[in-house]
Amino acid sequence: MDFERSSPRSAALAFMRGTKAPWGTAELLEWINEHLLRPDRITLAPGSRVLEVFEPDAGTLSLECNSFPPGRVAPLPAARPVIALARERVLQRLRAMVEHGHMSFVHAALYQQRLVRCKSPSTGSQVWCVRFKEDTCLSDQILALFAADAMESPDDYEHRFGVCRICDEVHFQATVDVLRVGCEAHPLGVLHEGPIAQRNPTVPEMSAVRPGRRK
Numbered sequence: 353m354d355f356e357r358s359s360p361r362s363a364a365l366a367f368m369r370g371t372k373a374p375w376g377t378a379e380l381l382e383w384i385n386e387h388l389l390r391p392d393r394i395t396l397a398p399g400s401r402v403l404e405v406f407e408p409d410a411g412t413l414s415l416e417c418n419s420f421p422p423g424r425v426a427p428l429p430a431a432r433p434v435i436a437l438a439r440e441r442v443l444q445r446l447r448a449m450v451e452h453g454h455m456s457f458v459h460a461a462l463y464q465q466r467l468v469r470c471k472s473p474s475t476g477s478q479v480w481c482v483r484f485k486e487d488t489c490l491s492d493q494i495l496a497l498f499a500a501d502a503m504e505s506p507d508d509y510e511h512r513f514g515v516c517r518i519c520d521e522v523h524f525q526a527t528v529d530v531l532r533v534g535c536e537a538h539p540l541g542v543l544h545e546g547p548i549a550q551r552n553p554t555v556p557e558m559s560a561v562r563p564g565r566r567k
């Protein structure tokens with residue numbers, strides 16, 4: 353298993369970037385296989401594998417292929433609520449951190465022991481890592497991955513991490529304190545910035561633009 357390739361950061365970003373386009377169970381299974389199925393990341397009963405994921409208010413998504421016709425996995429409509437709601441919850445927590453400094457997801461992961469100190473398989477040094485059980489909901493898994501990365505690289509989360517208000521792009525910038533509420537395509541995190549907004553900030557179409565509003 354490639355520890356570096358599947359760092360908490362790469363695992364969390366792979367989920368957030370991948371799910372910008374709707375995922376079905378095939379994509380989710382691929383992500384789980386690449387990023388979660390490691391003895392140091394998820395605790396399964398002996399001989400077991402991840403059979404389902406759940407998200408509060410969205411239900412449980414079976415990952416058992418044999419619960420569907422041969423050769424098929426759950427179609428998009430079945431997978432969408434669980435994955436979409438998990439993604440939305442993660443975005444809310446990340447935005448609260450970027451815009452208000454709220455680190456509640458880190459505290460929750462520590463308190464509920466999803467975030468622990470362990471020995472890095474590659475370097476042998478003590479690092480922050482995640483510990484899931486099968487009943488950890490999907491959004492808590494993603495948030496714990498971000499929390500482990502934030503504990504390892506606090507400066508990155510204080511100055512380089514951003515979530516675009518317009519397109520939900522989650523990213524790290526090489527330059528500190530830029531694009532934290534925007535992205536390369538939406539540098540200020542608003543749909544229309546510039547002279548019109550500055551001249552008359554109360555024009556209806558501008559006042560209708562709120563953080564989190566999609567295109």
Ligand SMILES: [Zn+2]
Pocket residue numbers: 516517518519520521534535536537538
């Ligand atoms: Zn954007």
